[in-house]
Amino acid sequence: MxxxxxxxxxxxxxxxxxxxxxxxxxxxxxxxxxxxxxxxxxxxxxxxxxxxxxxxxxxxxxxxxxxxxxxxxxxxxxxxxxxxxxxxxxxxxGTITYEGGDDIVAIAGGPGVGPAVAIAEAAEEAGHGAVVIYQDDEPAHVDRLEALEDAGATVVFVDEDADDDLADAVASHHEAGQAYAFGFDDFVTAVAEAIEDAGGDADQALIENFG
Known part of the structure; x- marks a missing residue:
């Protein structure tokens, strides 16, 4: 093999x-x-x-x-x-990486929570700020997300069909650090649109489309 x-x-x-x-x-x-x-x-x-x-x-x-x-x-x-x-x-x-130099905003849909948590933990360990916005009706890695909150990170949970809440969360936090987005096509497209609608530049976000 x-x-x-x-x-x-x-x-x-x-x-x-x-x-x-x-x-x-x-x-x-x-x-x-x-x-x-x-x-x-x-x-x-x-x-x-x-x-x-x-x-x-x-x-x-x-x-x-x-x-x-x-x-x-x-x-x-x-x-x-x-x-x-x-x-x-x-x-x-993959070229979408975190090397420890910035505050981060990690926006995850469904299985995107894995890399989002990893990046947020790396940022916290490097002494930087971290925001995690996570859309899923049945969230995973809750223990690690709660530990990040205890360490000072901001964690926002969004229900799966609550697209307006997702847009509001992105608008509130997208300027808090380098933005990352991980998820399937509809999700990362919605995140990019929310960044633009909030006056940001979606081209500056690091987006991993799972297809």
Whole structure:
């Protein structure tokens, strides 16, 4: 199988139909918050690959947040792992990164919470301000978001269909730091429009469109 072989350290539930896949860091692997990897595995003797964005910094291990599609070819299999198994990765990929130099505003829709949390934690650790705006009816990583709040970050939860509330949150906070947005096409398009409507420049936002 192509890619670098890595060992699954643990799998833990971090929200409804969402798990955190913790992987042992292979030699020479270095990634910044915001980047992603291509993960390959072989459930039922067929190689399946998916892209996942890192949801932690890289140390002895690193984390990927996986939304579980009950009918999916890979995510249910990953969710059932117990640790000690092997998967393969390629990367890291992506130019949307956080390098520790700025206050940040991370705007997440659904699975975008993974990189948003990673970037916010990196900003807080570097002594910078962090805002997280997160739209989802069934949020994941609530414990980490609450820990960020306790550390002084601003965290705004928005219901999934509350697009006016999302626009209001973006308008209130988009100037608080470098803006990042992670999510599917409709979400990141709405975020870009909200930034423009609030008098900002959406071209200056770092946007990762999940398709």
């Amino acid at each position: 192509e890619g670098t072989s890595v060992t699954v350290a643990s799998v833990s539930e971090v929200g409804p139909d969402t798990v955190a896949l913790e992987l042992e860091t292979p030699e020479g692997f270095d990634a910044l918050p915001g980047q992603f990897v291509l993960l390959r595995a072989e459930p039922e003797d067929e190689v399946v690959s998916r892209h996942y964005t890192l949801s932690s910094s890289v140390d002895d291990t690193f984390e990927l947040t996986v939304g579980i599609d009950p009918d999916g070819d890979l995510s249910p299999w990953l969710a059932d792992l117990e640790g000690g198994e092997t998967v393969h990765i390629e990367g890291p990929f």
